Amino acid sequence: MAAKTLTINGRQISAAEGSTVLKAAEEAGVEIPSLCHLDGVYDVGACRLCLVEVKGASRLLPACTTVISEGMEVQTGTERLIKYRRMTLELLFAERNHVCSVCVADGHCELQTLAYSLGMDHVRFDYLFPKWDVDNTHSLFGMDHNRCILCTRCVRVCWHIEGAGTKNVSGRGGQSKIITDLNAAWGKSDSCTSCGKCVQSCPTGALFYKGSTVGEMVRDRSKLEFIVNAREKKLWVYQD
Amino acid sequence: MILGELNQLRDREIQSRKKITLRCCMAAGCVSSNSKGVFEALQKAVAESGLGNEVEVRGVGCMRLCCEGPLVSVNQDGAEDSLHVRVTSENAASILAYLKGGKARTTRVDAGMPFFKKQMSIVLSNSGIIDPERIESYIAVGGYSALHEALHEMTPAEVVSMMVQSGLRGRGGAGFPTGLKWDTVAKSPGVAKYVICNADEGDPGAFMDRSVLESDPHRVLEGMSIAAYAVGASQGFIYVRAEYPLAIARLQQAIKQSKQFGLLGAGIFDSQFCFNIDIRIGAGAFVCGEETALMASVEGKRGTPRPRPPFPAESGLWGYPTLINNVETFANVAPICRHGAAWFASIGTARSKGTKVFALAGKIKNTGLIEVPMGTTLRTIVEDMGGGAPEGGRIKAVQTGGPSGGCIPVEHLDTPVDYDSLSQLGSIMGSGGMIVMDDGTSMVEIARYFMEFCMDESCGKCIPCRAGTVQMHRLLDRIARGQATAAHLARLEELCEMVKSTSLCGLGQTAPNPTLSTLRFFRGEYEALLQPEMPGNEECLAGVSGQVS
Structure with missing residues (x-):
């Protein structure tokens, strides 16, 4: 599987194609809070705690259901999000x-x-x-x-x-x-x-x-x- | 069915017409004020007077001036002669006397009044004219010829490009370009594709889609069939709310007739195209008007939305590419096909093409259904067509977009009605509900009412909408009862912004809109209700803070 490169909080990381932002962040040691996500079961994006800012997106996106893409710029802990x-x-x-x-x-x-x-x-x-x-x-x-x-x-x-x-x-x-x-x-x-x-x-x-x-x-x-x-x-x- | 048969049906229906037609409104509004009784009285009177060969009594769809129902329109030699309002089963027979030169005991209104004259009919062009329960009546006005043209003279790609050129935007409220949506579905790979008609009209005070379905159901079926041909679908669903029993009955009847006539099913118009439509009846949840929740409901699941992307155009019903449009959007398809994209694009404003149907309600003289070209000003609609506020009142604001929209104050009445102008004012076009308010209306009450609606209709899936609407409602209630301070108002605004930014679906994202828009234009009304913040005012401040347990 191909890898994708993206930026989380200004840091460049790479993750497997098809991973969610939540998974990619976790692998890179960046913790994004969530309550409805549970490893092993499908995600529903309901608790809205894992919302992140993605450059170019008009809305905040749930990290658990957003799939990474090449060159994506993600902010996980801005003042507004906190x-x-x-x-x-x-x-x-x-x-x-x-x-x-x-x-x-x-x-x-x-x-x-x-x-x-x-x-x-x-x-x-x-x-x-x-x-x-x-x-x-x-x-x-x-x-x-x-x-x-x-x-x-x-x-x-x-x-x-x-x-x-x-x-x-x-x-x-x-x-x-x-x-x-x-x-x-x-x-x-x-x-x-x-x-x-x-x-x-x-x-x-x-x-x-x-x-x-x-x-x-x-x-x-x-x-x-x-x-x-x-x-x-x-x-x-x-x-x- | 082939074209020759269709034309034969049309000609036969036109030939069977009589000199005089009495059209009696049989849409839900007039039916609720006993238009069925009027219809029967008219039939009886015609039979008794021996005018059966000259006069036809026809049950038709909405004639728009709903506040004056039941309505009966008299047509002689193809031209409208008079419009009788508030007809009862007792005075209906006198309309026949009037035809013979006698005096009618009914009230008549001027069919040339601005309410009618300033309308432009595309979606409602057959409404109030044809009999919605007979397919022949629709065929007589050119019905299903657009479908024939699309199937035999156009490729699916040409149909899509025609929709793109027409500039039609989704009439469900958000205004997404219809052609672009069709194009995406057409290009999405899938072994199966679906077309869904969203008839889950739930905004308080809105009844446009209901009227279209009750007055001209075949128009919607034809639009869906053309869409299915364009995107490559073979199954369609109409998701209609259970609160619309008459619309459901007329749709069922229309689907049955279309199947009998070979206009739905296999090999339509002797082509390779196969298409079926089934009805799915909603169970009373407002959120099922949201497309992903609607599809979950069609699948038989709990009607809750899911995050997008993936959009239905890529992964919709059962994971297949799905085209989902509103009733009024589909109702525009056949006319665009018949008259061409350029004709449609010549109507309206630069970025909003065609007409829009509105359900005019509230503190206004003429309430009912109107269809106006995009770009008509609110003042024309409210003052000219609506006739202004009833005696003694002054118009204060116009609410559009229901619980997702906003209030436009009277100072902005010269705003043209189009997608962009309305959203600049913090409201939305919405599906077409337009509620006029006069100076007796409290804007805080309005905000509280709509918030209560959203709170009751929240599906409960995401936290900001589920718990946020409850807290926003409490804060609005506190303000309305005069038990709030400036701190409460600040908290309300903070919460509005948070719920708008973080909710999962459109319901939550737009739930704060009525509050935010009334705060924008009528902040003084909120502030006048606030109590001063001072020591000893604990009653007001109760609940402001609490230690975490």
Whole structure:
């Protein structure tokens, strides 16, 4: 595969043809924040945190779905982008009930980590304090909608890696909700294989192993990566 | 079907015409004020008076002056004789008495008034004249001859180049050059290609596309067929919202008739060209008017947009090259084919060609449907054609483009209506909704209303639109209730800019427009509602800041 040369933040780098800006930046050691991207599943460009400035483009482009081209000039951390990212996080914190101090994912949460790293120390918008329930009907896992940021990682791993098609989105706008089957209780789902990939993929404490308490919910992303790449790398084949 | 048969059908239909035609509007507006009853009363009266050989009662599409419906137009020997308004099933029979020289008990309006005289009909040329439920009626006015001409006298590339030369721009709102879009789809490689007609008209107050579909459905089918021939597609879809039951029924009827007459299906007009059209009915989501969301919905998925590129022209429905145009865009195709690109390009302004249909609504005397050449000033539309504000009111602003557009203040009424002039004023052409506001309208309320609309219609996929519209609505609500300070207004403006720049699709990117445009022209109205920022004013400042948890 041919390589392409491009400039990220003024630095010339090269990356394989067909890579996304996000991937090329990652390889070059430039970190672009994101919440909906997950290695191994297709990208949806929904969280808008990975937006970058590309010279010649009239709009900001999501790094996760923008494919690199020769001579592309990308800026990943301008003042404007950082301001928008902070505001995006503020909107998320105000939208549902994110209370880090009592969350299972405290200390292992991507939303929390991003808020720290981007210096989002205040939320200037009204907290909405919506009333969302917790689905604890599954024997192994729980889903706390109060902590959900609707990144749809769980939906995508469920459909495209596990192939179960249990998780989905219902409603629209701020009323959107991750559901199991046709909005049945998770424990009553016929299609769920209890594989736990959704739990591994969740960036916040919305999906968790039952029994984990504050700060205990640690994810093992390498498991997901193993499953996604195992067939290609022939890791399923028994070798002696 | 061959050309000879088409001409035969046309001639037979013209010969069967009677001396006098009573045209009764059967589009949704008049139907809702009982034009069906009027139609039946007229038929009964004709039968009873024994004038059956001389008088035809014809159900037709929209006659435009919707505020005065039900409308009945009397035509004698091919010329319009009189237009009767607010006809009821009780006084309908008196129109016959009027024909015999007696007195009609109905109200008549002057068909020469500016509302009608300043219109120019291309898209609506058959609207109110032909019977939308009979294909013969469309054929009688030259229908489907453009399709025959395209199939037999032009190559697909020639059709595309004709569209490029015509200068037609997309009538869905954004104004993308139609010819360029067709060219891209035609040149995109694909084993299958699709043509989609976007009839998911959702802007509050807009009903142009509905009227076209209800009044002249075959025009849209013909336009789609010509487009399919030009780009190499063999399957088309019309995505129409479920809220338009009459339009759906007329489309279904039209498709059925076209198939019967061999104008849809295999080997159309004895050529190699095959094309079918299916209807997909929307389920009430405004965002499905956005092309990528619309295609997801056609595919049977949740109607949410996806990032572009890839554009539908390269990778659309099921990943195949897809041409997607609005109803009014397709409605312009057959006339361009019949009269030539140069004719079309001679109408309008330098960069906006042809005519535009607007749904004129709001605080204005004459509401209804108008079609005017591009470049007509807003003043002509609002004051001459619309008749100005109702008694006692003064026009304050004109809103175009619905929840994605902006408010144009009365000082700018001399602006010509074209894509570029409107966008310079922070509004957009939009699909054609035009809402007139008088001095009794609060601009903050308008901004709040449209923001509430966008908030309810956000699909929830991307964060800026999903959560941003909620917060912008709260801020607007706070301002409207008189509980905001200058800090809230500053936050609103900051958020507007952020949502505009970062949202995934057009819905979010344009949701701040009504707010930004009212702020641009009517900032004083916002500021008059603000409270002073001072210690002790905590009620106002509540929610301004909160420590992160």
